[in-house]
Amino acid sequence: MAINYKICPYCNSKDVVKILYGYPSGDMIMSEATGKVKLGGCLINIEYSPDYHCNNCENQWDKEEAIYYAYEKIKKIKVSIGGYHQGHESLSIDLKTGEMTYSHSIDEEDNLSISLYPDVLEDFKDKLIGTNILNWKRNYDDNEILDGTQWEVELVRAKRNIKRSGSNHYPKEWEEFCKLISEISGRDFR
Ligand SMILES: [Zn+2]
Structure with a gap:
């Protein structure tokens, strides 16, 4: 909590x-x-x-x-998702300035660095509250599988940053969260 x-x-x-x-x-x-x-x-x-x-x-x-x-205390959100086979995707959004960068470890032509329009950024912040991310558990893990998909979300704040991560396991709002970051970045997260 x-x-x-x-x-x-x-x-x-x-x-x-x-x-x-x-x-x-x-x-x-x-x-x-x-x-x-x-x-x-x-x-x-x-x-x-x-x-x-x-x-x-x-x-x-x-x-x-x-x-x-x-949620207003979050300055920046950093997301990384990937695995051995599919490579790693990273997305970073500055929630104060709207600066967004995306990079892919394999498909580098998908890399992106843009500024979001203020209304697009506000809409994203509203929807982020809907994903309930501040109340996610610290870690979602399945120790049985070493392969597969690993993910991490970091919420950068003035004092203490918050990290959420997992390996092949996800919070129940995960699909909604991926839809949100896919929409804003125009890249495919899941
Ligand atoms: Zn007071």
Whole structure:
């Protein structure tokens, strides 16, 4: 689970509490007084009712926003897929500038280095959230087979990079992910 809802997306503080809605009990009022929860009141706004409150900067957010901010922290995505027989394909997309490079270890005439249009890049970022990549396991492996297809995805961030990899095994969103990177690069990933 790479998405931590309880880190403030605005100031990075960990002094974050859950917002409780409804008529408060005495215990809940005590908990709020000591900064352990935040009371959201009895009137629930159907349009928007945030789930978390930052004690440090007073900002509030819901789960969907937390997911959006977690993906916004990714600066660059690097994908490599291949095997002994088919060669290796590498794709790198800078999610801030739209710079995209593709290379193939055998078919070098397929190599590519272009800049994506801003709206194409935004669309890619939206769809990347749909692949749930931040919640993939670290490794998908089948130790029985040494041959076949190996893959790795690296998400470059300001602090800690995230790596996902596998050998002949894939997360359940893999097909969707390959479709997405095939579409954006015009190259065949699977
Ligand atoms: Zn904050």
